[in-house]
Ligand SMILES: Nc1ncnc2c1ncn2[C@@H]1O[C@H](COP(=O)(O)OP(=O)(O)OP(=O)(O)O)[C@@H](O)[C@H]1O
């Protein structure tokens with residue numbers, strides 16, 4: 001499991017030894033051919049919202065082409081050049097009947113976004129991204145939780161809040177301004193989800209505090225916004241985004257004790273002016289951008305200390 005630093009084997013890691021690549025891969029693969037132009041490739045990637053495809057010639061895998069190759073072609077003004085000229089020919093593949101743990105290792109070793117999956121006859125049968133792995137593990141965890149009769153989460157729910165994929169799992173929560181009944185729900189849902197993913201509890205506690213403070217600021221100071229959490233093998237990234245009123249002086253807002261909370265909010269126990277400070281102390285990276293009348297964008301990153309392992 002890559003850099004596992006002698007940590008406990010999590011449920012997720014255990015599952016990677018049980019599941020096969022074929023259990024996780026996407027079977028409907030969008031492919032391209034060597035004669036397709038980079039301009040056409042751009043449309044294919046855009047319409048399917050993917051970041052790369054295997055390249056087939058007469059049914060045989062001859063390469064892979066990715067967004068990166070497209071960006072390079074764009075930079076060089078080579079949009080009429082063919083995929084065949086820009087693709088990477090030396091393709092690393094996975095076998096459908098291999099265990100996922102091997103796939104996880106390959107993702108850690110090579111910095112690829114995806115691996116084409118072939119059967120033992122060399123036929124392309126699927127494609128695997130880190131997002132596919134995470135989804136398969138989640139699905140399996142779901143089954144597990146049910147058999148163990150721990151119904152912490154409704155069966156379908158975990159997939160509902162996944163709003164994007166590729167190499168990360170992205171969970172999105174809508175926060176309604178001034179709604180103190182729902183306040184805290186986004187951060188507690190996120191906490192449950194991270195728990196299920198096997199993220200170490202000390203990391204979850206930091207994420208939960210930071211997300212809670214960010215959520216409360218959305219509730220108290222804005223008309224509402226979004227909390228988006230992106231979970232990668234080595235980090236959790238959280239963004240809190242709103243569309244106003246904005247913070248006129250970020251340095252001042254970051255001062256411990258500074259608060260513009262009105263009296264009625266203080267009566268509810270908020271407004272100590274410690275939220276942003278707490279967020280900062282919980283996070284490894286914190287960025288706060290704000291424009292008055294436009295909105296505020298808070299981004300925090302918390303490393304899970306899991307290196308390249310899941
Ligand atoms: N998303 C936001 N939009 C507009 N203003 C904000 C936002 N987040 C924070 N602020 C401003 O920054 C100030 C400091 O925020 P911080 O979270 O540190 O403290 P607080 O919310 O006032 O009190 P506490 O978080 O301790 O309950 C707030 O009083 C508010 O003026």
Ligand SMILES: [Mg+2]
Pocket residue numbers: 213216217271274275276
């Ligand atoms: Mg606050």
